[in-house]
Amino acid sequence: MLTEVIYVLTDRQLLILQVIVDDFIHSAQPVGSRSLSKKNEISLSSATIRNEMADLEEMGYIEKTHTSSGRIPSEKGYRYYVDHLVSPHALNQDDVGKIKSIFEEKIYELEKIVQRSAKILSEITNYTSIVLGPEINVNKLKKIQIVPLNQETAVAIIITDTGHVENRMFHLPPSININELEKIVNILNDRLVGVPLINLTDKIYKEVAVLLRQHIQNYDLIMNTFGDALKVSPNEKLFYGGKINMLSQPEFHDIEKVKTLLNMMEQDQWIYEFIRQNQSGIHVKIGRENNNIAMENCSLITATYSMGDEKLGTIAILGPTRMEYSRVISLLQLFSQDLTTVLTKLYQNK
Amino acid sequence: MLTEVIYVLTDRQLLILQVIVDDFIHSAQPVGSRSLSKKNEISLSSATIRNEMADLEEMGYIEKTHTSSGRIPSEKGYRYYVDHLVSPHALNQDDVGKIKSIFEEKIYELEKIVQRSAKILSEITNYTSIVLGPEINVNKLKKIQIVPLNQETAVAIIITDTGHVENRMFHLPPSININELEKIVNILNDRLVGVPLINLTDKIYKEVAVLLRQHIQNYDLIMNTFGDALKVSPNEKLFYGGKINMLSQPEFHDIEKVKTLLNMMEQDQWIYEFIRQNQSGIHVKIGRENNNIAMENCSLITATYSMGDEKLGTIAILGPTRMEYSRVISLLQLFSQDLTTVLTKLYQNK
DNA sequence: AATTAGCACTCAGGAGATGCGAGTGCTAAC
DNA sequence: GTTAGCACTCGCATCTCCTGAGTGCTAATT
Structure with a gap:
């Protein structure tokens, strides 16, 4: 440019x-x-x-x-x-109240808080909100569990220090016996608690493999299928709120524009990469600054939220270029601050 | 009428x-x-x-x-x-292939299969697909786990016989000790395995409570917070595919119609009740037969899928009244049959 | 030198007028 | 019972005309 x-x-x-x-x-x-x-x-x-x-x-x-x-x-x-x-917008009492209400309900799961936030932010602003959920890859392993369901399948459960639970079903080779599985789980829990999920597979194959091989009969056979179950999905989740709010904006009375925009939102990957790269703080991207034809007539205001001083995720408001910048900026400022405070209080005291 | x-x-x-x-x-x-x-x-x-x-x-x-x-x-x-x-529509080889492809990937989780189905069905038909996920309430308990995260919070994990995992965080009263928790879990697992989730709370309070009271010090204190964690979310999940496909239909070139329709879809509850009540088999509801202003110009074709002969969920295709009935009916017939077969094979052999 | 009044000009968008084409219903002939 | 023929209807696209809200420029005013 x-x-x-x-x-x-x-x-x-x-x-x-x-x-x-x-x-x-x-x-x-x-x-x-x-x-x-x-x-x-x-x-x-x-x-x-x-x-x-x-x-x-x-x-x-x-x-x-x-x-x-x-x-x-x-x-x-x-x-x-x-x-x-933009003058610092004096926030409406109503809006402040609604933002506070997000945190009033006793929800403990990070993901649910974030999901709820997306919904309420879109309601307050009448724009579309996009929330990038907390990065689970950096969460640390709290516990691994394996629960056999029948002769052929079992479910592996991974619990992180933030209380996030991942689960994956996998196939049991017929020759395996339950005791072996339990042994594996014990060894893994012994060695891997506290390891960030992203390093899990790596650490297993590089450090714990030797140990496992010593104690486990059918090491290769089991790890072949069980190993996959431990590969945590790499991406954080995207949550949208008020996707259809865009339809109420006069600049989107043209069905074609709506279509390209909604289509772009379905392309999670792009949005994901785009929003993810934001540094902490509030950022405004206007129209073609977004480098995407679908967003020519849109602006995106992003803010980050953290736990302590570790950046956790991003929250964005998508509106027409003709959006209420000052109001949305103030709202996001308030919101990201509050969310950060709540999260820090909830999870920091280990 | x-x-x-x-x-x-x-x-x-x-x-x-x-x-x-x-x-x-x-x-x-x-x-x-x-x-x-x-x-x-x-x-x-x-x-x-x-x-x-x-x-x-x-x-x-x-x-x-x-x-x-x-x-x-x-x-x-x-x-x-x-x-x-409607003449039985000779299905296109392409379409048949795409339906078969849903089941080719080795996915074991019911929910993921269903989610994927919604996506692919909407792609094949160019209409909107709505899938009512498997009813988890009737699934039977396989195992309960509690994992303490820190002094104040713990996460309760419920695993069903179909490999579905529910988890809920809850607050730990300060006076509680870990051993007590473990005792509770042991008792619950001892008594409740095989009980359908929907009867869980009931059974706990009516039958297991006596036993728990005998063995646990702070029974009331714990159950106050832990009991909530066991209340499984009552609703099955709805998955949508191709919500925006409707925008390509000429009858929805009017932005207002699109808005009411998309709005209705956000009202999960209504759709949920409406689709849920379907008997097994294929059903077609045309225009005002749907009893909803938003769906005046739409038809809904529903089919059910089962495991063995237990009805599990529903899948529906939503299109304009001017939709390709015969093609969609044939597709749904094929699909629900295939899904039923796969599910039966996957989970029936306990 | 900066501001304002005045005026000619432009353009989007709504209201009518017009013509065309795809359809209909009806009647009379086949 | 079927069809040809004809008068009639109406949506839709096109054109014209008109209005109102805006402009830029120039000359007068402060």
């Missing part, structure tokens, strides 16, 4: 730009000079405003939809607005 | 009705007499066809969209078509 020239704007231009963005965010209609001149914040004639708007347009901060239309903010305009003009 | 009069149709009328429905299903355009007269199956002049169509309309099987338009099937027409005119 070309680096765009950043002009120095006069106070008056700043004011006008801000009012245009604010107005357009709420009305979704191009803003004209006459309607601006009527606002309290601005006491200038429409002609003067027209002159200033012409300058703002030349600098690339606003644009027209056709020759004689009012102005709408350009992506560059939104960028400037987000970087310099 | 009023019982509608069922007229006896001449062979010629049947033929015309069938061709109209078939044609409309594929073109989504009202069918006129002239285009009908050109078809090979029908060798009549357009005028004759017009006369027959007038009769069919009078009987309520077809209708006009405006005075001089071609005809489209009415709900009654679709009903008649489904009940009497």
Whole structure:
């Protein structure tokens, strides 16, 4: 992308730009000079405003939809607005209450908290929320269990220090006997507790294999099938809230746009990679900054949440470029703070 | 609902009705007499066809969209078509292959099989698939485990005979000690293995409570919090596939219709109750037969799947009333049969 | 020098008018 | 009983016209 020239704007231009963005965010209609001149914040004639708007347009901060239309903010305009003009939004008591309510119910499972959060955030904002669940790969093993179901199958259960439970069924070779299985489990629990899940398989084959081979008859036979069961799914889960909220936005009255957008959301992998790479803190990506045709008309605001100072996951709000930046930013700030506090309190005291 | 009069149709009328429905299903355009007269199956002049169509309309099987338009099937027409005119559809090799592919991968978890099925069925049909997961309440307890995570929390794990794993975190009262917990678990496992999950809490409080009270110090204190953990979520899970396929149907080019429909799908509860009540076999509900405004323009074809002869769950395909009934019916027939066979083989041999 | 009033101009979008084509129903002939 | 023929209907696309909200520019005003 070309680096765009950043002009120095006069106070008056700043004011006008801000009012245009604010107005357009709420009305979704191009803003004209006459309607601006009527606002309290601005006491200038429409002609003067027209002159200033012409300058703002030349600098690339606003644009027209056709020759004689009012102005709408350009992506560059939104960028400037987000970087310099958003005032810390005084949050509505209602919204604050709803965010607090997420944490009031006594839920202990990380994943459920996160899922609930996605739902409520989308309800408050009327946009779509995307929550990247906690990274389970870095969680540490608390216990491994194997429960045989019948002669042929058993289920392996992996419990982490955060209380996350993974389970996988696997096939039992006919020659195996239950005692052997128990021996394996004992050895594994003995040696592997505290190991991050991501290192589990590695550690088994490199360090524990020798030991297992000594004690177990059919080592290869068992590990062939059981080993797979221990490979924890590599990806964190994505949770969506309010996918259909986008349908209520006037910019998505076109069914084709809706389709490409919803389609993109089904492509978990892309979203996953995209959201995952966020550094901690709040970030705003506007329109084409997202590098995805489906999101041309969308902005994405992301925040991270942590436990102590270990980053756990990401939460994002997806709306039209014409979204209420200041409100959403404040909401996410509050939310990620609260979530971090709760999680730290819940799980940090081992 | 009023019982509608069922007229006896001449062979010629049947033929015309069938061709109209078939044609409309594929073109989504009202069918006129002239285009009908050109078809090979029908060798009549357009005028004759017009006369027959007038009769069919009078009987309520077809209708006009405006005075001089071609005809489209009415709900009654679709009903008649489904009940009497659908010919067993010769399935495409491709489709059969895709259905078989669902079961080729070695997945053992019931839920994952079902989830995968929803996805693939929606891909084959281009409609929306709704799968009601296996009823876990009737599964029988295989084992209960409790794993303490730290001083304050523990996770309870319930494993069923089908390999389904439920887990719930709960709070440990500070005065409790680990040995007591283990004692409880031992007693529960001793007494409750083989009990259907739905009867679990009941059985604990009615039969096992006495025994527990004898052996456990802080019975009330523990059971207060642990008891909740054993209450298995009452509902089976709903899985959707191809929610957005509906957007490609011409009848859903209207954003409002899409919104009400997608909204309805978010109301899990309603869909759940509605689909659940199906008897085994294949059932077709057309338009307003579904008793839901959101589904006025939709038809729902449901099939059940079982293990042995115990009905496990339901799978449904949701499409516009103008959907390919015969194809979908055949697909569902094949699919539910295959799924039943696989499940029976997988889990029946205990 | 900065601001404003005034004016000619542009364009989207809604309201009518028009024509075309695909359909119908009816009547009379085959 | 079937069909040809004809008058009629209506949706839909196209065109034109009109209005209103906007613009840019120039000249007058502060």
